[in-house]
Amino acid sequence: MTVRSSLTSQLDDPVNWVDRYGDALFRYVGARVSNREVAEDLVQETFLAAFRQRKSFDGKSTLGTWMLSILRHKIIDHYRKSHRQANDINETLETAPSFSPAGKWLSSPARWRQTPDQLAENAEFWHIVEGCLEDLPVHLAHAFELREIGLLSVEEASRQSGITPKNLAVRLHRARLLLRSCLERKWFQRSSGVTP
Amino acid sequence: VNKHSAENPLLPSCRRASELASAAVDRELTRRERWALRFHTLLCSACRRFAAQMRLIHQLFADISDSRRQRLQIRTLRLPRQSRQRIKQLLWEEGNRPPQK
Numbered sequence: 001m002t003v004r005s006s007l008t009s010q011l012d013d014p015v016n017w018v019d020r021y022g023d024a025l026f027r028y029v030g031a032r033v034s035n036r037e038v039a040e041d042l043v044q045e046t047f048l049a050a051f052r053q054r055k056s057f058d059g060k061s062t063l064g065t066w067m068l069s070i071l072r073h074k075i076i077d078h079y080r081k082s083h084r085q086a087n088d089i090n091e092t093l094e095t096a097p098s099f100s101p102a103g104k105w106l107s108s109p110a111r112w113r114q115t116p117d118q119l120a121e122n123a124e125f126w127h128i129v130e131g132c133l134e135d136l137p138v139h140l141a142h143a144f145e146l147r148e149i150g151l152l153s154v155e156e157a158s159r160q161s162g163i164t165p166k167n168l169a170v171r172l173h174r175a176r177l178l179l180r181s182c183l184e185r186k187w188f189q190r191s192s193g194v195t196p
Numbered sequence: 197v198n199k200h201s202a203e204n205p206l207l208p209s210c211r212r213a214s215e216l217a218s219a220a221v222d223r224e225l226t227r228r229e230r231w232a233l234r235f236h237t238l239l240c241s242a243c244r245r246f247a248a249q250m251r252l253i254h255q256l257f258a259d260i261s262d263s264r265r266q267r268l269q270i271r272t273l274r275l276p277r278q279s280r281q282r283i284k285q286l287l288w289e290e291g292n293r294p295p296q297k
Contacts, residue, residue, distance in 0.1 A: 014287040022275035022283070030273060040279045047283050051290050103209025108242035109249060116255055126264060133272045145273045147222065148257040149265060154222045173218040180249055 010063060014051045021064050022047075025071050027142070031161035032075055034137040042078060046071040098177045109180065112188045125187060132182035136175055143171035144179065208232045210243055217247035221254045 010016075025046055029039045050057075050067050057066050100106055119125050133141050139161075146157035147168075158168040208216070213236040216229050225233065237244040260268070 014291060015284045018275075018280050018284050018287070022280055023273070026275040027273055040276065043275060044279065044283050044286065047287060048290060051287055098214075099209070099211040103211035105210050105242050109245040111245055112249060112252070116252060116259070119256060120259055126260075126268075130268060130271045133268070141272050145269065148254065149268050149272070151258070169215075169219055169222065172222065173215050176218050176250060176253065177214065179253065180246070183253075 140175040
């Protein structure tokens with residue numbers, strides 16, 4: 001198969017694009033917008049735009065890189081349409097604040113009675129963890145994912161999400177605050193009777 | 197210099213202490229930060245619990261099995277299955293649409 005014909009067959013099989021490039025595009029947008037539905041919509045629009053413009057793909061870059069550049073424009077458009085700045089993920093904005101303006105806990109962390117050993121293999125607990133992670137704003141879930149699940153260093157994680165280590169630290173802090181209070185609400189306050 | 201710079205660095209607020217407790221999981225704190233956090237948690241049981249919970253969460257995620265790690269990654273950072281199906285459907289329809297005049 002020549003390069004040209006393999007390229008043509010790739011272009012003619014857009015349904016396969018989704019499995020090939022969907023995750024990479026979602027990860028890219030995940031670091032750049034906070035709303036999960038917006039992130040999914042932007043990926044969808046990117047695939048559709050790529051399909052409609054496929055004749056203009058010249059094969060100079062890879063198909064994945066080309067789609068990423070389309071997505072990048074979609075993200076810029078999104079922020080322009082919503083009359084916000086390109087870097088509108090406001091790092092200090094708290095939709096559900098944990099602290100008073102003076103910096104005191106609005107609701108103090110409670111004592112968790114379970115030890116790591118009791119939690120590590122508890123499938124129900126991890127089910128709750130999954131739910132709590134899915135509820136996070138997507139850019140916070142993304143930061144947490146890279147660092148705590150992907151086990152990347154702070155430097156590597158900030159490089160991958162295109163933000164400074166300092167911004168990453170802010171996102172990780174927010175993600176942990178939200179995850180912590182979600183776990184407390186949905187697990188630790190409910191399961192105290194279940195586990196001795 | 198940040199918006200919390202008005203705070204006494206040795207008597208940080210709970211917000212600042214929680215930032216330090218989160219950062220302590222990711223990097224080595226400076227000597228000054230370490231003392232601020234230590235001093236604050238000595239007096240504040242809420243932040244003491246928070247710091248312990250940060251370490252607990254970090255440890256739990258560090259120790260999970262490969263299969264669970266993969267599952268978590270799929271749930272949080274992969275394009276969700278429903279989206280995937282919907283986009284495939286849309287692309288298929290787009291590809292099979294009769295040519296427009």
